[in-house]
Amino acid sequence: MLGDLYTVSPLLAGFLATANLVRIFLTNLLTAHRRIFARKYICVYLSKAFRICLRRTPSTWLNSLFRFWQYASELKREERKGWQKRVEGRVESVADHSFAVALLGLYEGERRGYDLERILKLALIHDLEEAIMGDLTPQDKARRGTTGVERDRERAIRELLLKLPPKSRPSYLNLWIDLRERRSKEARLVHELDKVEMAFQAHRYGKRTGQRKMRDLYESATKETNDPILRRALATIVKN
Template sequence: MSGQNLSKLFEFFSLIGQLKRIQRTGWVLRKVNHPESVADHMYRMSVLSMLIDEKSGLNKERCMKMSLVHDMAESIVGDIAPTDCVDRQEKHRKEKTAMTHISSLVSEDVGLELLQLWTEYEEQKTAEAQFVKDLDCFDMVFQAFEYEQTDKRPGSLQEFFDSTEGKFKSQTVQGWVSELYRIRDQSNVPTHSSPHVTHAGAMNTKTSATVRPFCVDRKEQDS
């Protein structure tokens, strides 16, 4: 491999590493303690993809890869939130430009796959893309629940739950969400095996916060 190619490859390594340091905007704005990184978010989504039932007809490997790629552009543009006042078309343009650059840093076949996976997720036309979108939103609400527990602020992140209500398409993920709601609705009861969760908060607790969450349907970001 030539020195020029190695230089590009190491730039790729650096950009991917940057995702470990970019904190998710929604949590930062809500002032949660120790907000997760973009890489943290994509990692759990990819692991959740491993749970896909082979009988579902979904391509498990593609979902795992798409989970790891869907926010990769944020290594360059950052985690753009609605509060940044960047409209949907401009956000997409910025991220596409970023993904085109990222894809140019690796071999042609790998670069093409990265760009195709990102585009597929953005277009939301395939069953795999829609499932990964469900995982994206589920990881958000599950993380919101965990933060409510670790920060001892039950119900304080209700807006993140409200933003995803009725939007989950996968029956599997719908089942996960229903169980999460049930657990969250039980106050002060140890119900979760995670060492980070000590008790569930009140489901009907509302918040007066004006910060909009970061898992919003792209068609709604300008509303």
């Protein structure tokens, strides 16, 4: 009996080894099948989700984006009225000015180690309400009165906020409040760069019309600028 057992054992071992190989093969086959099925399921699910997004997007995100652009693009057509009385021909737009302030903010903010994202946001929206109000000269503001100008500005800002994604509105409202109250160092820098950029532009126009016409703008910019480095920059262009 023991001899027969030893004779059968190699056969049994071979059978068991073969069965194990078959088990491994079937397991791998089923795993591969599951993977293929999972991939197909995921692809079908993503395809359906994408089609749903496409159906919903035009009525929500794209429309909101376009409406916001419609307002913001008005700044490209709104010329800075202060230049119209001093310079002949085409003058810079509010969008031109905002872009220049943003670039100055990027340059000066990085040099100082300030929050660049905040500076760029503040600079790009600092005159955004003029897309609705229009650009106002000091004379326009005097006629409307401080209360009237602030009321119109707040109304314009509320209207613009409604064009932004709901989750972004609180942060942008905070930016507008910061611009008005100059709580942060970034807001104070943008406020002064707004005046400095005006003086830089006045210097460029002054080469065409004569610097004498721009003296009051240099004085106004200097009065509004407290930062010693920016004041030196203003003093340099006034001398030139």
